[in-house]
Amino acid sequence: MKPVYQLLTALVLSIFLIACGGGDGETPCPPNTPCDLLEQPDPGSETTLNISLVLVDTNGNATQNVTATRPGKLIATVSGIDTATVVSFSTTIGELPITTAVTDVNGKASVDILAGTTLGAGTVTAKLDTGEFATTVVVIGASDLQMGSGNPFTSGVAAVSSAQLSAGGTASVSVVIQDANGTPFTDPAQVMFSSTCSQSSPTKAAFDTPIALVNGVATSTYLANGCVGDDPIMVTANVGGQNLSAVANINVLPANVGSIIFVSATPDIIGVKGSGMQETSEVVFQVMDTSGKTVANKTVNFALDTTAGGISLSQASAISNTQGLVKTVVNSGTEPTSVRVNASIAAQGSTPMITSQSRKIVISNGSPEISLTLVDGQGNAIPNVTATYPGKLVATVTGIDDPVIVTFSASLGELPIKTAVTDANGQASVDILAGTTLGAATATATLMTGETASTIVIVGVADVQMGSGTPFTESVAAVSLAQLSAGGTATVSVRLQDSNGNPFTEPAQVNFASTCSQLSPAKASLDTPVVLVNGMASSTYQAKGCEGDDPIRVTANVGGKNLSATASINVLPASVGSIVFVSVTPQLIGIKDAGLNETSSVVFKVMDIDSNPVANKTINFALNTSMGGISLSQSQAISDAQGMVHTVVNSGTTATTVRVTASIPATADSPEITSQSRELVISTGIPDQDSFTFYPEVLNPECWGYVGEIIPVHVRMADAFNNPPADGTAVNFNTEGGAIDASCLTVSGSCSVNFYCQHPIPTNGRSTVLATAIGEESFADINGNGRFDAGDENDAFLGINGYDGKDVEGKPYDLGEAFVDFNEDQLYNPEQTGGLPGGEEEELIDFNGNGHFEDKDGLYNGVLCAKDTNNQPHAGCANPDLGQSRSLNIREDFVIVMAGSKGVGSSIVITDSCQSGDPGCSLTVADNTNGTLDVELEAAGSVSLVISDVNNQQMPFGTKVTFSASVGEIITEDNYNWPSSNTPGGMRFGVAVKGETTPKSGTLVVETLTPHGVSTQVEVIPIVIH
Template structure:
């Protein structure tokens, strides 16, 4: 038996594809080599891949001993390898044969793609849809699947059109095309399947602008500093981002947007003045500060299809952000803490700063603190960083304690020296600057270059900061005076005097400079305050009221210190007693200490005024008075003064008697 697979022309083949038909040709000989006519030949195979004609799968050999049957793939999608087995009888003997072949699916073929109904040059408006139909056949039969089919367009690649496939029905693939505001005017759609490619064009319209939204800036607090005031964490410009949206609130690319500022005060500029939105509709510009502080907003505007839309940014604040000496202050919630005899008494020390226009300085400005006694700030910073123009640290009582109980706290920070803005341009102006880099052609930069007093605006030169430690002399026994050595010598007050223990900070020079460098610029500015480590043992010192209303300490010439004349006896009257209270160092008792009059006998002391020791570092303690009502019959009596500290220590040691 000889088995062959041939095509319609009789050419041997080994493959059948799609709707292609072939013939299985069998030649049958008997044992002697003679042809075997009129013998039945039976064909069998995998009927999921192939089918025979006739369907009986049998054929009769002709006079030449040849039997032929037609075979083709079971479907246009059938694919695989298969064997055709052949069985026959020749000369009374069974004969077997067969042949192997490959079955391939019929190739997919594209028909003519078109829009239904046809567009005929009609413009598809933004967000309009059109139906595209793609005929697909396989072996001249309508395809039921279309693997490898790809559809795209220029606008869909831009993100301004979508192509959404629908069902493949009766060999036609439907695709919904949506114009999402394509800017190309004409879109080219390409369909590919295997080796087939087809294109079709459609005219499209641009989308109208729905709105322009302000997205935000690269700033955390919407504030930039004046031109020339940058550095130290401060920015002179801000990047603003807007988003152009269509009527469906989808980002609209390719839109030209112009930017203008609501003010150009001080030379403020917006660059670029025009930009084009990106694929997501975002567009950016930069605001650069001028030389005068001002609030500003930026207007973004665009026109499309005859419609103009505008968007407005949030308000930006233009200020220096640099502290100036005149606007720096230092304060404490208590200037007299119970720290002479105790550790860990706390005074909260607050520094506040502003720029030359009174605006709070930039957040996170670092402030350094030093003190001659106790401990200040935290171990991780040794100072504080500003928030909202100020910051607070703790001064804690501990060793070292100055012998007079008076502790100086110094706060210093890099800032600018006081100046008079004579031309009103918002920055220090200089006609002949001293350039930091002589080869740099950049115009005068106030915080980089320097200026002498004769060529620039008037300014107050700032000397080096120093810790004003005052007089360390021991003040014991309450000498009756209210002044220290420094107070007696006004020339030394708040002046660097090394003989009195003053310490320069920071150590940025070979020698301390009282008068500064005679140049305006960035420098250390500072403030100091004095906080008392108060004792809790009071001394009561009676005072005499002068006719002019002033008070002085009681003397022997005024009579016995504890006798209140006129409070008893003939023609007695109500009296007022004046006194001051000091600790062992002639300083105030701790703030919050209460002062009361009690232990009264036959007289009626009223409430002491003030009845609480205030927050004060006044040398000589605090002054008080109390009204005493006489006994009805002018009988002599007595009462005492008592203090109670916030820690609860009470002392009653000033006993007054009527006389």
């Protein structure tokens, strides 16, 4: 018995045993399918599911054989269930472009099987989620394909555009793959190109490789890059397990023969005749001698590689000038295509022909036009911009339907972004700022095809002032300490504002300098430049050997206006001694009763004139603010043996920042010595509800039938003062469908996890995902004191006396316990009434652990409650002494659509070009409800429809929706990319179709292609042109 039949016999016997339940009675797992992913059937179910599997050829006949030219189709038939069922397919050999399918009304589900690259026999399995499966045998055989070229076709030989090249020249190498009947092989395949010189080290020739096969043809460009003489070329491909190859040869002339070098094609995109675009392109070559010098008075011949549509040359030959340059002009034809120019010098005596080839010149049927306007933030046309009034350049492109890139430039002003893509209205825009130079300038918008438009922009002087203080003093900088000890630090700050006192909020850099900071070596340092934030810029000054008065100058150029301010710091000589700031630990503490650490240790070091530590020195401490009752544990301390001295800052009841000043009192022999700490932040550190943000990167991944898709999910939180909560705050996650990482810990207020596509998958394809963290409720701080007060703030929280009880996003302040809202009705259906169906199994996040849902309690659950006259929380707040919690689960959720791959069409709306009986309408059969698009000659009608997945939900993010018409012309956008969306139901798409000059009939085909490569023909709509 031959080996292949022995293998087939063994496979058939094993399949028979599996189908009969052979073995110990357990149902084995299908190949390559983890058993723990299979849902086990309900032992109490009385319904018996059966599944069978057959392999058929393209004519529907049963077969066991598949080749690269004869693919097959796997058809699974499911009985015992009336509803649509997902069938998963797998194979041990060959390729399955799609691995899942849904049964139709006849209980059948099918997928294609391709040959792949390995020959032999294998097993194909079709499996249900409930565990039932069926198998069949597939044999992958060698195909009858050939690789070659020419007409007539010559197998094993590749075609080359130039058999002999000058040094540095290029040529195209191409092959055709076809079957024994001469039919091109159209399945995907990669073709490899190589030569002896391209594989040398270093390489002396180059190929574009690999090349994707398109309609049976693969073409690569060969570049001579040092190769001399014959260079054997090998072209290979593996198709359906069959190794194909073809050979060719290119002879590269030595450099001493001379060469022709392609220089330019200007422009490299031209229009077809009558398009309104430029219809000619000037092509330039340069003739070189053996030493690389230009050659004059040399005759060069030109030829086109195609004359499609009547493409022609202005001249077939030319003589090189003194720079060795020679040129010709390509005249476009009537068809959109691409063309190259071949240049050659005829063979003379022992010198062979020298050739070269230009780059590709595109001939387009488009005729874009562009205009440019300068507008303000409201879209009104304006003539000028200033630092306080920036503008926007808006380019409008007409004459082309596709999005195009527009490049912007301006000889004055600043463009933070210089390119943009046109939107559906053909408009692209970028911001233009004033910059630092005044005057009038030209702004230009340019398309890649060379079309330009321009407008005048005037950059004017802004009315900005630099200064400090309240009231504001122009040209004066503020310093936190006018006198410093040696090595001490102080803050220098300025404010930029307009003539009305409004902060200047545009981006700007502010420079800080002093006399000592500019010495070499520097004897002082300043942070510079500093970016302006909300009109303020602050720099830290540190004395590093400077003594006496150190003049400080602050400068900035805003919108062409030079601004400046001055100040001075007096630095005491080192002989007096110094105080150096060492540390503040921690740098974030909580306000009173917030539950965080409420104290921070601030350390300074006392130094003598030689920078040695000074012990037993009395140091005084002071705060720069006592807002909310901030205090120091001690206002005086004595330095230890290391010169260290410290005090402790106790937080108050208000969120703020604070610094500590350390000083040594003045004596008869020395002035006062001072230094200042860095900023210490006082806040709650507890996340609150209205700052909780929870979002996925994709709302509609292709989950239905694809296990393992991963979607990153992100959380951002802040406390009641919108500062990040303490690092390490835990966030927990729950999901209705799929799976999600259990928790993450925040760093700087954020953390991320992954959502995974897997079972369970809700029947409607919509999964609610919930994130919770222990935090506090939000409230409206009407009086701005940072506390939840009785009266108006309590009314606003509860929604009484004219208030609605909701935050700026329309969400309630007062919260009940969190739960996973399966049916999206905002009610916990197991215990609340009036809800929608589908929420009976919703999962409770039981904060108090009593096993029941607790609704909102009418109290503020948080740490920022104002105290009454008895120093107790007022009646509107949760009071721990009464067993009421000051914290709860803050939460946020979203719905992720576990989208299916098959597109389904519905709600088709057909609008004929006119209705029969209307004035001027030549149609006698036009009826918008007859299912056919009827259009008059050269008139237009439209079709739109709603597309959804199999569950009437959004298709997967990134799905491509395409419309194609076999007659007429689609005059609107004909393809769309599906956005990230979880809106219930599908999405409507449509096109307009224009009739031709003669009556015709055809179809409009609507198709979807998902990111996993699943293609669906959604609808086919008849078109009749009358």
